[in-house]
Amino acid sequence: MKKMNSILKNKLYLILVFSLILTFVLCQTNLVWADAKKVVKIGFIDPLTGNCADLGIGAKNSAELAILQANASGEFPYEIKLVAEDDASDPATGVAAALKLCSDPDVVAVISHFNSAVALATVHTFHRFGVAQIMPSSIHPDITRGNDYKEVSRICADNIAEHNFGIDLVVDKLGHKKWSSIYDTSSYGDNCNNNFKKVLGERGGILLSEDGISVGTKDFRPILNKIKGLKPEAIYFGGLTTEAALCKRQMHELGMDDIVFFGVTGLDSETFNEIAGPAAEGTIIVGKLALGEDSDFVKAYKAAGFSEPYEATGPYAYDAIGIILEALKKVGPDRKAIVDYIADPDFEYHGVIGLTKLDEDGQSVTGGLTLKVSRNGKWVPWSE
Amino acid sequence: MVLVINQVITGLMLGIMYALIASGFSLLFGVLNVVQFAHADVCFLGAFVSMAVMTFLSKIEFFPTWLVIFLTVVSAVLITGLIGSIVEKICVKPFRKSPGLIILLSTVALGFIIREGIKIFYPSGASPKLFPLSFPQWAFSMGGVTVRFSNIMIIIIAGIIYFLLSIFINKTKIGLQIRATSQNVEAAQVLGIDLDKIFMITFFLASTIGAVAGILNGIYYNIVKFDMGLMGGIIGFSAAVMGGLGNVYGAIIGGLILGIVESFTMAFVPGGSPYKEIFAFIVVVLFLLFKPSGILGKKVIEKV
Numbered sequence: 001m002k003k004m005n006s007i008l009k010n011k012l013y014l015i016l017v018f019s020l021i022l023t024f025v026l027c028q029t030n031l032v033w034a035d036a037k038k039v040v041k042i043g044f045i046d047p048l049t050g051n052c053a054d055l056g057i058g059a060k061n062s063a064e065l066a067i068l069q070a071n072a073s074g075e076f077p078y079e080i081k082l083v084a085e086d087d088a089s090d091p092a093t094g095v096a097a098a099l100k101l102c103s104d105p106d107v108v109a110v111i112s113h114f115n116s117a118v119a120l121a122t123v124h125t126f127h128r129f130g131v132a133q134i135m136p137s138s139i140h141p142d143i144t145r146g147n148d149y150k151e152v153s154r155i156c157a158d159n160i161a162e163h164n165f166g167i168d169l170v171v172d173k174l175g176h177k178k179w180s181s182i183y184d185t186s187s188y189g190d191n192c193n194n195n196f197k198k199v200l201g202e203r204g205g206i207l208l209s210e211d212g213i214s215v216g217t218k219d220f221r222p223i224l225n226k227i228k229g230l231k232p233e234a235i236y237f238g239g240l241t242t243e244a245a246l247c248k249r250q251m252h253e254l255g256m257d258d259i260v261f262f263g264v265t266g267l268d269s270e271t272f273n274e275i276a277g278p279a280a281e282g283t284i285i286v287g288k289l290a291l292g293e294d295s296d297f298v299k300a301y302k303a304a305g306f307s308e309p310y311e312a313t314g315p316y317a318y319d320a321i322g323i324i325l326e327a328l329k330k331v332g333p334d335r336k337a338i339v340d341y342i343a344d345p346d347f348e349y350h351g352v353i354g355l356t357k358l359d360e361d362g363q364s365v366t367g368g369l370t371l372k373v374s375r376n377g378k379w380v381p382w383s384e
Numbered sequence: 385m386v387l388v389i390n391q392v393i394t395g396l397m398l399g400i401m402y403a404l405i406a407s408g409f410s411l412l413f414g415v416l417n418v419v420q421f422a423h424a425d426v427c428f429l430g431a432f433v434s435m436a437v438m439t440f441l442s443k444i445e446f447f448p449t450w451l452v453i454f455l456t457v458v459s460a461v462l463i464t465g466l467i468g469s470i471v472e473k474i475c476v477k478p479f480r481k482s483p484g485l486i487i488l489l490s491t492v493a494l495g496f497i498i499r500e501g502i503k504i505f506y507p508s509g510a511s512p513k514l515f516p517l518s519f520p521q522w523a524f525s526m527g528g529v530t531v532r533f534s535n536i537m538i539i540i541i542a543g544i545i546y547f548l549l550s551i552f553i554n555k556t557k558i559g560l561q562i563r564a565t566s567q568n569v570e571a572a573q574v575l576g577i578d579l580d581k582i583f584m585i586t587f588f589l590a591s592t593i594g595a596v597a598g599i600l601n602g603i604y605y606n607i608v609k610f611d612m613g614l615m616g617g618i619i620g621f622s623a624a625v626m627g628g629l630g631n632v633y634g635a636i637i638g639g640l641i642l643g644i645v646e647s648f649t650m651a652f653v654p655g656g657s658p659y660k661e662i663f664a665f666i667v668v669v670l671f672l673l674f675k676p677s678g679i680l681g682k683k684v685i686e687k688v
Contacts, residue, residue: 185658211650212658216615218605221394222650223657229387242512242607249606253521254530275514275607 038078040333042067042324043101043110043131045094045122046313048086055114058311059136060084062297063111065304066321075329082321083107089114091121098122102129108333109134111320114313116140123152132339134323136316141195144363150343155323155356156316157367159191162264163199165369166286169382170262171203176233181210182223182247183238189215192238192264200236208232213243220247224254234260241267245275252279260284265369273377280374287379289353289368291315297352316368319351386528391651392644393535397604399643400542404597405620406627406635407549408590414566414630415586416476418484422495423594424617426468429498430595431515431602432506432610433467434460438516453517461595468591469584476583495613502610512609515602538600545596549632552589562586566630622668628681637679641667 044063046056060082067082085101087094094113101107102125109132113119119138126133127149135143135154144154157165170176179200183193193210200207208230211223224247227235235251237244244267251261261283268287273280289312291298297318301310323342326349331337341347342358349356353368371382405424412420438456441447447455475490503509519534553559564572565582573579601616602608623642627634642664649656649663656663671678 210655212655214658214661216609216612218601218607219394219398219647221397222391222647225387225390225394226651242609246605246607253523253532271511275512277514 039081039106040076040078040108040328041081041083041104041106042321043104043107043112044082044084044317045087045097045101045110045112045118046084046114046317047089047118048084050088050090052089052114054308055137055311055313056086057308059114059313059317061304061306061308062301062310062314062318063321065301065306066318066325068304069300070321070325076325078333080325080328087113087115087118089118091118094118094122095125098125102126102131107131108328108335109324109338111136111317111324113138116143119143120146123147123149126151129335130339131335132324132327132342134320134342136320137313144361148361150362151339153342153358153362153364155320155353155358155364155367157364157369159264160195160199161363161365161367162286162369163192163195164365165367166262166264166284166371167196167199167203167205169371170234170260170284171200171205174260176260177205178208178231178233179205179236180208180227180230180232180234181236181238182220182227183210183212183236184215184217184240184243185212186215186239188266189239192266193236196236196238213239215239215243217243218246220250221254224250224256228254228256232259234262237261237263237267239263239266241269241272242275245272245280248272248276248283249279252276257282268372268379270379273374273379276374278377280377283374284382285372285374285379287370287372287381288312289315290370290381291352295352315352319349319353319356322351323349323356387651389529391647393529393531395644395647396640397535397538397643398647399640400538401597401601401604401639402619402623402642403636403639404542404545404593404600405616406623406639407546407632408594408597409621409624410627410630410632410635411586411590411593413624414632415562415569415583416487417569418487419491419621419629420476420590421488421491421617421621422471422475422498422613423491423590424620425495425498425613426464426471426591427594427598427620428601428608428610428613428616429467429502429598430460430464430591431598431608432502432513433463433595434599434602435513435516435608436506437463456517457599460599461592464595464598465588465592468587468594471591472583472587476587477580480579480583495617499610499613506610509610512607515606515608517599517603518606519603534604538604541596541600545593546636549589549593553632558582558585619664622665626668626671626678628678631678631680634678634680 044060046059047053048056064082067080070076070080085097087097101110111134113135114137116138119135120143131151133152137156139158141158141160144152181193181196183189197207209227237247244263248261264286265288267285297315327338327341331341347358355366356364357366359365372379373382405427408423412423434456437459441452441455475494476487479486479490519537522533523530561577561582564577619642623638624635627638645664645667646660649660
């Protein structure tokens with residue numbers, strides 16, 4: 001019995017040792033196997049259902065395209081995967097999606113949100129988890145400027161960046177310092193006017209008058225008559241196409257063609273040229289990104305065979321992923337290192353939307369903006 | 385001083401637009417004793433009708449331009465007049481013996497139908513439309529005061545319309561019947577006036593003037609939009625109330641006052657331009673408080 005016992009003990013001992021060795025070996029092989037097929041995930045949150053779904057899906061397709069190209073390039077020793085979540089344009093759903101992605105240790109960075117309301121809600125989550133969040137398309141200034149989170153950055157221009165970009169040209173290069181402002185009293189127009197005043201003040205411009213009008217105003221002649229007497233060098237219009245076009249048309253009637261008419265992306269639509277007619281000539285605007293049919297992105301997107309168009313959001317989402325891929329190449333799949341890489345003041349990225357350069361708030365100062373001027377009834381890119 | 389004169393001119397233009405709409409309101413109120421709230425929508429429907437007619441006529445190649453324009457305006461005005469009479473048949477006649485509120489409600493509903501109808505059925509009707517007609521860009525300046533050809537034309541056209549209207553109302557038999565009806569419906573009926581006919585003619589008349597207002601609006605502002613009747617209706621109605629509902633001349637004065645107030649608010653009240661409508665409606669409220677019968681309104685004696 002005793003002998004039996006000792007044999008058993010011996011056997012048990014042996015089994016223990018053997019299994020330990022086995023575990024170790026297995027572990028080793030397991031590690032090697034995992035390393036060969038390691039997956040690095042990039043998160044994506046956008047409205048994939050609801051009113052803004054088309055814009056979200058266009059962005060998702062473009063992001064997938066970027067990752068497809070990265071995996072095919074063989075430059076990365078691991079497989080990169082896009083994890084797409086739907087925020088349905090709803091802040092609560094967005095925060096839940098952000099939590100889900102941040103809790104997955106394989107997710108190294110996230111691009112997110114078309115809707116500003118959702119973005120404003122989720123920035124705190126990304127900050128708490130220390131995950132880099134790049135916004136390709138939400139535009140509320142406070143998303144980047146309302147906090148000091150290093151993790152949050154945005155590659156499209158916000159309203160302030162748009163004004164900075166345009167005032168650079170009209171005040172600094174063309175030297176028009178005396179301005180009158182006309183804006184519509186909607187939240188967009190009001191916001192535009194406030195940012196315009198702020199930026200103009202910083203550049204040493206002089207605001208002679210400001211007039212608010214309600215959306216739907218058709219008669220600008222009383223305001224223009226008054227402005228004419230003040231002799232400004234330029235008129236700023238903070239609002240949308242219809243009112244702006246009528247205003248410009250009536251300026252022409254009143255013989256005010258020598259005054260520069262300037263606006264931001266709210267005016268970037270061919271409707272402006274259509275309604276203003278020949279009076280539109282010479283209007284300067286800060287325009288949205290315009291990609292030619294022959295650009296590499298457009299060709300690649302078509303070749304990839306997505307059934308939905310890439311929308312206005314696509315090129316930005318493609319570049320946002322591009323920035324994360326660049327970071328992966330430079331600093332590897334580490335959340336903190338990626339955040340630091342993007343927040344570096346010297347960070348620059350050349351992509352589909354052109355140069356992306358971020359200021360101290362993580363806000364792009366370029367954001368794919370193009371200066372445009374109305375020539376012969378069409379918006380054409382500004383040239384000196 | 386130059387600025388003041390320029391502002392008076394722009395205010396006058398605005399005022400004439402309002403007055404043309406307001407006089408329709410007044411004319412209709414006179415016979416109906418109820419506000420026809422869809423009137424301004426009928427006016428701007430006139431502008432859309434003229435655009436549709438013009439698109440059609442421009443396709444006929446051998447028509448010279450002046451003929452196209454002439455036919456466009458004439459047919460648009462007549463078609464809108466007919467639409468006005470149809471409106472009366474559908475929205476007013478069945479309810480003539482019902483309480484006034486019912487007609488009010490049916491015309492408010494009709495306004496919605498017209499606006500949404502234009503939005504849905506006119507090609508890309510939701511977006512603002514460039515108006516195809518315009519006056520020559522001719523103008524002359526004298527010491528900073530600029531008078532444009534369009535200014536003169538609008539004043540002349542409005543003048544002709546009011547002249548014809550006053551002749552029609554004061555000198556013709558039908559005009560006499562309209563006046564009689566607006567003074568006392570029962571008495572008019574007793575005297576053998578055919579109310580059906582008078583109602584139809586009044587609607588036709590008001591709608592033709594409205595169509596001219598709609599077309600002039602389109603020409604002066606270069607643009608028409610499906611929902612312009614909404615604001616136009618409120619302003620036109622207010623002008624009619626200020627002038628004294630039921631009195632066409634009062635409506636003209638009311639419209640001009642509102643136009644001048646708006647244009648002066650924009651030009652001379654510091655930071656006042658966002659509040660131009662507010663100022664205009666404050667004036668309306670003041671009139672309602674201190675002279676509720678309006679500038680030229682008849683005193684209403686409540687009969688028990």
